[in-house]
Amino acid sequence: MFTTFKRILKAGSLSFVRNTWLSVATVLVMSLMLFVMGNLIFVSAFAATALKMFQSKIDVTVYFTTDAQEDQILAVKKEIEAMPQVSGVNYMSKEQAFTDFRDRHKDNTFIASALDEIGTNPLEASLNVSAQDPASYGAISDFLVKKNYPIVDKINYFENKDVIERLSSIIASVRGAGAIIALVLAFVAILVTFNTIRLAIYTVREEIGIMRLVGATQWFIRGPFLVSGVLYGLSAATVVTLFFFPMTWMASPKVALLLPGFDLFHYFLNNFMQFFIVMLGSSIVLGVVSSSIAMRKYLKI
């Protein structure tokens, strides 16, 4: 039993190794597919983090007209705090807003001199509303709009919401496009592996004929080709995963520029096992499926 398994393993490996260039080409095509898939995974992780970050930045900010009085503003604040969905309201006076703005742009002489020119404080006081559940921001904002406070200049929830919805749909399309590309490449990888196995079957057809004559079981004949298919998958997964090490390490700082707080390299390292298993699983399935189809068509036993 085990001897037979060993023999099948040996025959499959031999076939893999003997047709060197053919095997290399096949592994390369499979690796390409896995590479796209791997990138998809990273993009998904990136997008999820980005989305969360933006979502956490959602809030409703109420800007008041410059002539609004502080006690009026604080009255509104009390009303808003009374809403059950609201977890907190932060008051920023227009003086505070002015100081913050000036400090943030203190290196910008143009802005500094512009501020001096204006003389008065052009900034508005604001109330920053945080909710328990991001879903309730819409309701909160609607409520405030309906209230139609005379001292309220604008409520900026909708602008953020728009950005976030746009971002979500962009992320969804990128994911969708990526998935389609990965599927197309998977199809190509299947075709190439199928062809390789077909060639291997043809090359040893004499041996197969004699195997049949001499009483080999069907699995003794099929086994080596399945082994080859698995080997192609294994090699591709290994190549791609190894490649991702330097790739994520180099891309990581650039990605962090786009989205601070997302460390690509560490994400890769932390999820390495799952990543590798997913790559391995898909590539082996691909290899076995292609093998099986090729055998069904070309291996007459």
Place this chain on the structure above:
Amino acid sequence: MIFFDNVSKVYSNNSVALQNITLRIQPKEFVSIVGASGAGKTTLLRLLLREEEPTSGKVMLDGIDVSDVKRRYLHHVRRRIGTVFQDYKLLPMKTAYENVAFAMEVAGKSDEEIHEDVPQSLDIVGLGDKADHFPSQLSGGEKQRVAIARALINRPDVILADEPAANLDPINTWEIIKLLQKINSLGTTVVLSTHDKEIINNLDKRVIVLDKGIIQSDKENGKYLL
């Protein structure tokens, strides 16, 4: 032990290879099947190996209907039949030893068993000293002997030899036939198909004459008369 029960084989373009063949072969017999080319000799052997299926009738090996066996279990049947062909059917990239060992590997035998049995088999056919030669380094007669060693290795019940000496000179032909006789005397049934008159007439064993798919005669101590 081999029983062809009213077997007919018609190919799709209406050519009749065998017609109503009924024939019994007992264990330890040495049977020659003779006939001109196209008489149906090879078809008969292929039916026994289930390389073909009969259009009608049954092919029985030791009570098993060969044509009815599931593909999955065919290997059991084939392991009980050793085959020798006109074109040797050896693997060119394997040595004589490896060619014979191959039949054992396929049957799932351990490396130790292979180590023991293969040299013995090669000795029986007189090729003990050429075990590591490749087929390209062997003469026709030697190649056929390797094929016979391989056919013997799994101790089959019957050896089918399909025109084994067709490509050999008279002396080698005789060597091969003598070898088959020796194997038969040790207890293996031998079914030999040939169109060589000389062999038949000198063997003095059972001869079945086939012509155009029909058994013309079936005699013990038969002679091939043209």
